[in-house]
Amino acid sequence: MIVFKTNSELRNYLRFQKNEGRTIGFIPTMGALHKGHISLIDNAKSQTHLTVCSIFVNPAQFNDKQDFDKYPSTISEDILLLEAASCDVLFLPSVSEIYPDGSENAREYHFGHLENVFEGAQRPGHFNGVGKVVAILLEMVQPDYLYMGSKDFQQCLVVKDLCRQMGLSEKIKFVACPTQREADGLAMSSRNRRLNESQRAIAGLLYQCLVSIQSKSTQNTPFSIVAKECNDLLLAKNILPEYVSLAEAETLMPLEDFYNNKKMVALIAVKIGNVRLIDNMILN
Numbered sequence: 001m002i003v004f005k006t007n008s009e010l011r012n013y014l015r016f017q018k019n020e021g022r023t024i025g026f027i028p029t030m031g032a033l034h035k036g037h038i039s040l041i042d043n044a045k046s047q048t049h050l051t052v053c054s055i056f057v058n059p060a061q062f063n064d065k066q067d068f069d070k071y072p073s074t075i076s077e078d079i080l081l082l083e084a085a086s087c088d089v090l091f092l093p094s095v096s097e098i099y100p101d102g103s104e105n106a107r108e109y110h111f112g113h114l115e116n117v118f119e120g121a122q123r124p125g126h127f128n129g130v131g132k133v134v135a136i137l138l139e140m141v142q143p144d145y146l147y148m149g150s151k152d153f154q155q156c157l158v159v160k161d162l163c164r165q166m167g168l169s170e171k172i173k174f175v176a177c178p179t180q181r182e183a184d185g186l187a188m189s190s191r192n193r194r195l196n197e198s199q200r201a202i203a204g205l206l207y208q209c210l211v212s213i214q215s216k217s218t219q220n221t222p223f224s225i226v227a228k229e230c231n232d233l234l235l236a237k238n239i240l241p242e243y244v245s246l247a248e249a250e251t252l253m254p255l256e257d258f259y260n261n262k263k264m265v266a267l268i269a270v271k272i273g274n275v276r277l278i279d280n281m282i283l284n
């Protein structure tokens with residue numbers, strides 16, 4: 001695997017590869033890699049000639065400075081995992097490489113309703129920060145395929161919309177990859193490392209809530225009742241729910257109840273201690 005730290009070196013190398021007719025699959029990450037990230041690498045390896053992964057903890061998408069400061073960094077382990085997965089290129093830029101004029105001066109993108117609900121409501125400015133960094137990375141890498149995880153369902157919709165706004169929807173094929181889970185159903189996440197043993201032991205409840213919402217969605221139980229059961233279950237274990245919600249999967253318009261004729265997604269965000277976790281499940 002070749003590691004590039006600057007845009008100019010990366011661009012030169014990728015230009016050469018493109019001229020040779022090779023397709024590029026791109027996986028943007030913030031590092032502290034786990035099997036969920038590696039599944040995106042595997043997808044790219046199977047569909048493209050050259051797999052490019054980036055690791056960049058983007059300050060612009062953290063509305064909580066403490067969350068940014070505590071974000072895990074495990075670069076040497078990440079490199080070993082990427083090499084084991086036969087990733088071809090790692091892009092490891094500094095903050096000034098991505099934002100030479102400061103992140104506040106980078107081009108802003110807006111996503112309407114999508115930036116104001118669920119994660120957008122809980123983390124004001126988060127998706128604008130995601131938009132900034134992904135736009136810059138897409139301009140640098142110019143991939144043919146972009147791989148992202150369905151675990152961050154709202155982020156997938158935001159980045160698809162970003163590609164549309166940048167006029168790249170035809171050029172870049174967006175691939176949403178399935179969520180990789182631990183044995184108890186907990187979605188793999190870099191943040192799981194911050195859970196202590198007792199917190200980790202109860203974290204599988206998020207998945208249990210999603211499974212229960214999915215099964216009740218076909219049983220005529222009103223969503224409000226299912227959501228209350230989930231909230232009560234979480235609170236009983238000292239897990240603080242931020243939202244347990246239902247939305248139309250394509251638009252993320254919130255839904256009050258289950259609809260047979262709509263593709264729906266259940267979304268959940270909680271805090272266990274000071275660790276914030278999110279997950280989701282498509283219902284039909």
Ligand code: AMP
Pocket residue numbers: 028029030031035036037039040147148149150151152177178179180181187188189190
């Ligand atoms: P992050 O490093 O958290 O920014 O994640 C980088 C990419 O990996 C994003 O597209 C995530 O959605 C994806 N990802 C994170 N966790 C998982 C998982 N458990 N399964 C599949 N993809 C994931």
